[in-house]
Amino acid sequence: MSTTPVNVALYLQSEKRIARLTLILGALATVPIGWFYGLPWGAGILVGAMLAWFNFRWLRQGLDALITAATAQANRRNPRVPIATYFKALFRYGLIALAVYVIFKYLNVPILSMIFGLCALGAATMAVSVYEILHPQE
Secondary structure: OOOOOOOHHHHHHHHHHHHHHHHHHHHHHHHHHHHHHOHHHHHHHHHHHHHHHHHHHHHHHHHHHHHHHHHHOOOOOOOOOOHHHHHHHHHHHHHHHHHHHHHHHHHOOOHHHHHHHHOHHHHHHHHHHHHHHHOOOO
């Protein structure tokens, strides 16, 4: 096990880059998709990217709560995790699926475009990872 202290600020900076780039990539993809495939497809890409951003935020909040609970109870045999943490972890995908369904059903936005928009989080994560490899901070 390493005894070097972990620089948390570097990880927080990467998280901020991923969150910001998710929205930027979604917005940038909205324009050409909306131009070539129509406004509903462009709206679907943007909605999907925004849902991916919310998903990332909820995941981060859940993990932060889990880390806080585990750290506070480090010496306990059976640490307790707040119920809200489980709720966010379990219902995060359900809420996103419900939002996609409602937008698809009532606003007639193509579901495939929203799924492609959800991929903005993966694209942002890969881009930030490549950036981190090419520009090491430590």
